[in-house]
Amino acid sequence: MEEKALDTQWPLWEVFVQHKTGQPHEHAGSVHAPDEEIALQNARDVYSRRGEAVSIWVVPANLITASSPSDSGPFFDPSNDKIYRHPQFYKVPRGVKNL
Amino acid sequence: MAAQDKNNKDIFEYLLRLADDRLIIGHRLSEWCGHGPIVEEDIALANIALDCIGQATNLLKLAGEVEGEGRGEDDLAYFREAIDFRNLIMAELPKGDFAFTIARQFLYSAYSYLLLPKLAESKYEPLAAQAAKGLKENQYHLRHSSEWILRLGDGTQESHQRVQTALDDLWMYTGEMFEHDDLEQQLVKEGITVKSVELKPEWKKMVSDIISQATLKLPASDIYMMSGGRRGRHSEHLGHLLSEMQILARSFPDAKW
Numbered sequence: 001m002e003e004k005a006l007d008t009q010w011p012l013w014e015v016f017v018q019h020k021t022g023q024p025h026e027h028a029g030s031v032h033a034p035d036e037e038i039a040l041q042n043a044r045d046v047y048s049r050r051g052e053a054v055s056i057w058v059v060p061a062n063l064i065t066a067s068s069p070s071d072s073g074p075f076f077d078p079s080n081d082k083i084y085r086h087p088q089f090y091k092v093p094r095g096v097k098n099l
Numbered sequence: 100m101a102a103q104d105k106n107n108k109d110i111f112e113y114l115l116r117l118a119d120d121r122l123i124i125g126h127r128l129s130e131w132c133g134h135g136p137i138v139e140e141d142i143a144l145a146n147i148a149l150d151c152i153g154q155a156t157n158l159l160k161l162a163g164e165v166e167g168e169g170r171g172e173d174d175l176a177y178f179r180e181a182i183d184f185r186n187l188i189m190a191e192l193p194k195g196d197f198a199f200t201i202a203r204q205f206l207y208s209a210y211s212y213l214l215l216p217k218l219a220e221s222k223y224e225p226l227a228a229q230a231a232k233g234l235k236e237n238q239y240h241l242r243h244s245s246e247w248i249l250r251l252g253d254g255t256q257e258s259h260q261r262v263q264t265a266l267d268d269l270w271m272y273t274g275e276m277f278e279h280d281d282l283e284q285q286l287v288k289e290g291i292t293v294k295s296v297e298l299k300p301e302w303k304k305m306v307s308d309i310i311s312q313a314t315l316k317l318p319a320s321d322i323y324m325m326s327g328g329r330r331g332r333h334s335e336h337l338g339h340l341l342s343e344m345q346i347l348a349r350s351f352p353d354a355k356w
Contacts (some may be wrong), residue, residue, distance in 0.1 A: 001154055010137065032137060033252075034250065041143065041242070041243055042139035042140075044285050045143045045146050046139060046142055047141045049146055
């Protein structure tokens with residue numbers, strides 16, 4: 001039997017699994033697959049084989065736009081300097097209901 | 100009493116057919132474990148193998164109870180000879196290349212897809228319950244193999260050629276799925292099963308729809324059809340399969356792991 005090593009990998013898909021109706025889809029991991037239907041099947045086999053899922057999304061990994069690690073300073077830090085951005089900054093007046 | 104014995108013998112025999120198909124095809128699928136073309140597909144085939152072997156386990160357990168001679172599912176799986184197995188010859192053929200495994204799974208899953216809903220209405224309730232349990236698994240097996248037939252058939256020249264060859268080679272083994280014999284006739288009369296030959300037109304339609312969508316050719320239907328599996332007359336491949344499948348249980352009886 002001729003078994004050649006694969007010189008090309010199938011495209012990568014990110015897998016999001018919903019565990020219960022109404023809950024958010026959470027990132028579970030990734031699979032390789034030639035197209036979206038096979039990606040779904042593979043995701044089902046790899047991430048929900050014991051019935052942990054009610055719904056699965058697969059997304060081509062190259063379509064995800066991500067923030068870069070080097071950005072993390074300018075991107076996320078400023079909010080910590082500004083205490084008024086946090087809810088604890090505000091005192092709730094005594095008479096306010098239904099907040 | 101004698102009539103009851105005869106009836107139990109018929110049911111036992113019929114359960115062996117159902118169980119052995121699944122056990123043997125499941126074993127062939129399990130041979131892909133660690134050898135799949137890509138890790139995701141390796142897992143998929145192992146999953147389907149486990150489904151089939153699981154269904155076989157339940158059916159063999161039931162068969163043992165019906166037989167009433169104290170044989171359990173492990174005794175029936177590991178301590179019978181090839182001549183006592185009742186599976187389709189198609190199930191025991193070596194796994195071949197990926198195209199062959201997929202083509203066999205496709206032809207068989209389509210058959211099982213049509214048979215199980217009928218068995219789920221069987222008057223023999225334990226069988227009806229087992230059949231109903233297997234339905235959803237089988238729908239997935241059919242979906243998995245159909246999608247691959249489409250992709251291999253309508254893929255590269257090589258994948259097209261390989262899956263066409265596989266279908267051509269397998270075709271002569273498909274007649275066995277729809278054989279009608281005295282046993283089936285008797286059980287049809289009792290409302291325990293249906294005439295499998297009546298499933299054939301729909302099976303052929305399902306199979307040929309996918310095959311033509313996949314740009315493949317349906318093999319000629321008037322060719323010679325193999326027969327014998329249901330009577331224990333198997334190809335030489337079953338013995339080799341059993342020697343591997345049964346060796347542990349026979350070398351270490353009652354081994355637990």
